[in-house]
Amino acid sequence: MIPAGFEYHRPADLASAVDILRAHGDEARVVAGGHSLIPMMKLRMADLRHLIDLQAIGALKGITIAEGTATLGAMTTQHELIENADLAAAIPLLREAALQIADPQVRYMGTVGGNVANGDPGNDMPGLMQCLDARFELYGAEGTRQVAARDFYEAAYFTARSDLEILTKILIPVPASGTGYAYAKQKRKIGDYATAAAAVLIGSDGASVAMTNLSDTPVWSEEAGTALASGDIEGCVAAMLAAIDPQEDMRGPIAFKKHVAAVILRRAIDSALSRRA
Amino acid sequence: MKDEVQSPEERSATLKGMGCSRKRVEDVRFTQGRGNYVDDIKLDGMLTGDFVRSPYAHARVLSIDTEAALAVPGVLAVLTAKDLEPLGLHWMPTLAGDKQMVLADGKVLFQGQEVAYVVATDRYAAADGVAAVEVDYEDLPVVTDPFKAMDPDAPVLREDLAGQTEGAHGPRRHHNHIFTWEQGDKAATEAVLAEADVVAEEMVYYHRTHPMPLETCGCVASMDKVTGKLTLWGTFQAPHAVRTVASLISGIAEHNIRVISPDIGGGFGNKVGVYPGYVCSIVASIVTGKPVKWVESRMDNLMSTAFARDYWMQGKIAATKEGRITGLWCHTTADHGGFDACADPTKFPAGFMNICTGSYDIPVAYLAVDGVYTNKAPGGVAYRCSFRVTEAAYFIERMIEVLAIKLNMDAAELRRINFIRKEQFPYQSALGWEYDSGDYHTAWEKALNAVGYDGLRREQAERLEAFKRGETRKLIGIGLTHFTEIVGAGPVKNCDILGLGMFDSCEIRIHPTGSAIARLGTISQGQGHATTFAQIIASEIGIPADDITLEEGDTDTAPYGLGTYGSRSTPVAGAATAMAARKIRAKAQMIAAYLLEVHDDDVEFDVDRFVVKGAPERFKTMKEIAFASYNQAIPGVEPGLEAVSYYDPPNMTYPFGAYICVMEIDVDTGEHAVRSFYALDDCGTRINPMIIEGQVHGGATEGYAIAMGQEIAYDEMGNHKTATLMDFFVPTAWETPHYTTDFTVTPSPHHPIGAKGVGESPNVGSVPCFSNAVHDAFRPFGLVQSHMPHDHWRIWKIAEDLGLHV
């Protein structure tokens, strides 16, 4: 469990970070909290010669809420997200989900940016961000662009981000007050990725539903959201079941995962409805 | 003096002897991060060793190219079987009479097997060296199913055994067969089964798991070429046996080997065996003349060093219509992996599985165990249980439940009418053991009353009705277990490991000022020996436990003993401690009598002193006696005050307990919540109640893990699927249930202080208890048997198969 040797870089600004990325191509990777990347390096599944630590880049930190949008710096830790009272008041769904990620030790280090950029189908934040219709801001040599979370995930570990771009911030529209919300997750133990997890928002003008670890990308289903908005819970569940594509692993066989996906989704819907004002 | 006005009770309390919840003296260093574990050992010029491991479960090793590895900066050597062969060390004997490859000799038999050993200046260089070794494999057909392994045309796993029809434990009847072990009366048992009113039959599988101590296995070998002396520090549960084995296989004279077990971070059986890492580190130290350290990673530990369980137990239990058990039959297929590396006493290739008649008075029984080779890691150690006792307890406690279903009886009542009665002890079991003592009915009634058993059953029935009405999706399961342990191996007449009798030892030395040091042949891995053994001495000879240093684990200083596993430390070394203390007390009596100018018989022991009979104001304290032993010329008495005892136990001890678990089960997700867990343990005399409680909490938590999720799983290609803690379940504080502990006290009649051992009882008792709770929840729907671990999907599958999801 010892990684191969690598060079460690700690640039102070984004431009320098991108320069280092460009200089070393796919031999380089940025590291945020390291709680997904470093285990992969220790298992020698990720073999990198250059590691670019983003910790010293001030521009990647901070949480602001203004004009109906919450902006999270990519280097915001999951712990900071949980602790921010304004954010918890504006988007309680975020906090509810973050509390179900890993354990406190991991959350002190793990970042929101790392979680959404990683592209691991097990990560909770990608589905959550799709449910919230967040946008990711990417910074590269050609400048800055934004990609919708719903368009970001292509396959396991493949995203719309190019290897030479850095995710700088996440912009989330603050749901209208009174929107019902819930994040429900089944896991085997503390610190485990989801067997099935569901993020649900139900407002007066629509609903949004996404699920995690049931396919090689997060699954947001427009059809499921539409059905739910019209009060058709069974239609919502059916649409979601049609959209997911779980694989067998130590958490269980496919039939079990499908069953649990439906149960967890229904529970999230119940809880979101009960919170809708 | 204040001392003289203290009452005997007050004087006794200051000793912190037996019965006192004395705080663990070890925790002062452990809670400050000041323990000294193997990986803390750093010696000048120390090198590191690491293994190249097989990615295949069964393959021929065509070639090993070490050139690139040797070119890695810091890599000094790469050992392969070819290098060890001239020394005769490419294979080594196992504790079970088999032999095991130290490094792959032509083929590999399990994924993770040691193929080459890289020696480097540090861990980083070693890991880079490992990655650079190129091995060419040709894969072979894999067998992971022990039943398929016995097919006539199954692949031959152990080519080295070709043509050998006689194994270490009798005839082998197939190329993948290791042994058959039979106990009891087959014909009589089958006759009873044929005529019984009722026979329940079931396959009970106790899945493969792993002891997973927090600290993995490791060692530091240091060969001093000037003195010719080898020092070996390691995570050894049996340091003295390791010294003898190391001498026998290396040819180094035993007095030139010093084995030291420093602090050990949990063992649970995983650290009893001898591993390739030890052999390679010793060889590497001899070759380089430098100390060599080897410490497993978590994955190494889960993949290659000793697993536990993996018993397929086919059972038949016969009874009268009224529920009196008349006979028990069991055939076990034991999956041993690629080598038989179990750590059982020599004459017991399936350990004490023949305790499988449990707590019940069963007139006839028969047990057969077939050991089988498969393409899995070797091991088969007792994971916090005495030699396969947890398998035996799980088997009988499941069979009782299965029989209760067949008889349509309450399982608590079925147990009650079949318990061995108090007046039947010492009890001769149908499978050959003499149970020393017990009072099962008292414990059982106490347990049922404590949990309010009848009320629980009513609540369960109401919940069931609510479930049927569609008002809830959660069922209640009530898990019952009454287990009987067999620990304290063991009498030298029938217990040995590699020919070493399973006695144990204690040496006590009283210093002139009345404090003391005691050394034992055992080794604590977290059990708190330094705390409890000092308490035994304190009570036996009347010096405060706080004034006694306790040392274990250094073979140059400690008396010879067989180590710590199988809950044997208190039954065997604890007895030796009491006996050594009594020798000292006898000598102290002579000294006291001399000092008091009376006859030896005219003084008597009183807590911490000898007093003249009838004249309690005339006394000599142990402190005074200790000093006198060093400065008085006493006719006929040697100076000094010390003693050693080697204790050969006359019998095993038989702790028992009654456990009851209440569990809520979510039929839709397969999730569960343990609502309560009550554990009554009878371990005989209780030396330190707080340590007992801690042992029960720890063992029950391991049992919870095993029953509810922990497993070593392989796919059909023999790929290990649970080699990290993401998939191998170890409960954190979050998952761990709350426990209520309780006790009865039935002292062992043959143990000097009546103690029986407790470390393993909670693992043995809790696994069937949790499992029975899951089964019990689904009993009304017709569930008879479903294998562990009861993780979410398997519980969901029970409900699915019973049609509860429509």
Ligand SMILES: Cc1cc2nc3c(=O)[nH]c(=O)nc-3n(C[C@H](O)[C@H](O)[C@H](O)COP(=O)(O)OP(=O)(O)OC[C@H]3O[C@@H](n4cnc5c(N)ncnc54)[C@H](O)[C@@H]3O)c2cc1C
């Ligand atoms: C025991 C354990 C349990 C866990 N349980 C969960 C869980 O239940 N749910 C869950 O969602 N996660 C879980 N995680 C993962 C954890 O939340 C990670 O911290 C998170 O996935 C990644 O965040 P990070 O900051 O650590 O990223 P890193 O590990 O540093 O990076 C992950 C990947 O993202 C890339 N990256 C990081 N930041 C950026 C950026 N700003 N721009 C571009 N690329 C970037 C890196 O190059 C890397 O490829 C667990 C981790 C552990 C160790």
